[in-house]
Amino acid sequence: MSRIRKKNQDNIIAVASRLFAEKGYAGTSTAEIAQEADIPKPNLYYYFNTKDKLYRAVLESVTKPLLEASNPIAELDDPREALTQYIKTKLIISRDHALASKTFANEVMTGAPHLPEDIAGALLEQSRFIVSKFKDWIDKGLMAPVSPDHLMYMLWASTQTYADFNWQICQVAGKDMLDEQDFDEAAAFLVSLVLKGCDVKPL
Template sequence: MSRIRQKNQDRIIEVACRLFAEQGYAATKMVDIARAADIPKPNVFYYFSAKDNLYRAVLESVTQPLLEASQPIEQLDDPAEALTEYIKAKLRISRDHPFASKVFANEVMSGANYLPEDIAAELLKQSQMIIGKFSQWSQQGVMAALPPHHLMFTIWAATQTYADFSWQICNVMDKDKLDENDFEEAAAFLTQFVINGCQLQHKSV
């Protein structure tokens, strides 16, 4: 793929993320995206052919990082280390993909009517893996016997809120935008909160 083509596609997805987040799927038109991206409408259709395809690209721009974020839980045996890295990764997504995160949240809250089945299946598979690993750690005695699904939901809510409710958070903190220090502080707090709440014990080598 040429650099110009990739640049144009990235620009279209970036603008579409914002418009879908602000207006919703139904109210957002391809012509609006083309105008906001300063790219001719035929070019937008050339790259994505239909609004459904562009919407999928927007969802993939956040669901792919979300799927990759759970790798520490899947690959690491130390729950404290795994959860620390997982929380950091989830907060990076809120920081780097705020509009796409809102699009995904809106899609889920509206019943996931436009979420492609293959993406939904991958997300479910990931959730089942996380719940299984939490249960395993509890059975091994390195984590308190907590309901694993509720622990997962709590981490989701605590990390994704920094994107999905950014206006409220910035309003409370009297800021136009959260900076790197804010996300680092959030990661440190949430990690300590989860580790202490789960009564984690480092696994012996």
């Protein structure tokens, strides 16, 4: 892909992410996206010939890194290091893909009517794997006998809230936007909370 093509696609996805996050799938038109992206509507269709394909690109911009976020859990033997890397990665995704994350959250909260089946299937498979890995650590005595399912839900909520509820967090913090130090502090706090709360032991 040429540099210009990628730049134009990235711009369209960024604009679409904001509009889908603000107005949802049904409330956002391709004409509005083209106008906000400052390109003729035919140019938008050159890159994404349907609204569904553009919406999928927005969802993929966050679900792809979300699916890759569990790699430490799959690849690292030490549960403390695996959970540390997973939490840090999830927070980075919330920082760098906040608008696409909000779009994904809105999609899920409305029953996922437009979520492509292959993405939904991959996310479900990942969730089942994470739960099975937590169960394995518990069985090996590397973690307290907590609920694997609820631990996973808590990790989702505590990391993705920094994207999905960014406005509320900034209101409480008294700032226009969160900075890198805020995310570093969040990571340190969540890692400490999970490792101590679940009594996660080093391998």
